[in-house]
Amino acid sequence: MWIFTLKLPQLLRLKKFQYRMLTQGEIEMCRTVFGSLIQYQKVKIVNQPYLPWQPNNMFMAPEGYIHIRDLHFKKDYSKENIIYRGIFIHEMTHILQYQKNINVLLQGALLQFAHYFSFGLYNPYKYIFTKGKRFSSYNIEQQGDIARDIYLKKIPNIILYD
Template identity: 60%
Template sequence: MFKLIPALIRLLKLDRFKWRPLTSGEITMCQSVFGDLINYEQVKVMNHPFLPWQASNVVMAPSGYIHARNLLYKDDYAKESLGFRALFIHEMAHVYQYQKNINVLALGAVLQFAYFMSAKKYNPYRYQLQPNKGFFDYNIEQQGDIARDIYLKRIDNIILQTNASD
């Protein structure tokens, strides 16, 4: 029985799957947006999809880990282009949500359902920053884009402001 395991690993191509912890550069990037609100030691970055049908151009983080197919998987997002760093911060917002016991998978599914049912007219990522509206008053995808925009220095850091007022 155990002699079949290596053959099974090769057949299923499991040897191509890898995961890693966050790098020190990625943690430093995240701290500029999230401070110490995330338990960075719990986070893993994986080079395989969360869902079997996950498109190659989609990164997901519904369960506290970041899942990216090889095209978008990077060994250290902190050393990548601004676009990859911004994408990484968006996904780390979902990690933050998950660590706050928010059901990212279910809420993401609802938002995607609304997007497709509206014939793609509803954009769950689009947001209008409102005074006196806290970070968690936006939907989970808007929160991801808000975190990205904080990282890009387009808006003030309402994540740390919201947490400071709690």
């Protein structure tokens, strides 16, 4: 039994557990979108998947931490390319939601079930930006993509005025 326990991390392709707090650059990047709405000092980035079957390229932040497989675990996302920065901002939206007592895990699961049970016809990430519509009126994945688009300066910041 103990041999199985020692081999389990290899079987699940888990690397040595690491985590870190946000860098100053990441906090400054987030402040351009979220201002002081997030308690940045509570956020951790972990190099382990949240779920054992979490795909290699999927980031998850259902419970206040960002979970990333080791391949994408970076020292400072504010210094990475625009794709990484956009994904990081999207995941920080889930941190904000969690800190506002939204059950990100449950809502995310329901949205993913809707996506798969509709055979991909329903895309929980797709949104239509409507002037005057409150940020909180969009689902949690749409909010993540809206935050990313705010960061990319594609749309005005509606988060700070929600």
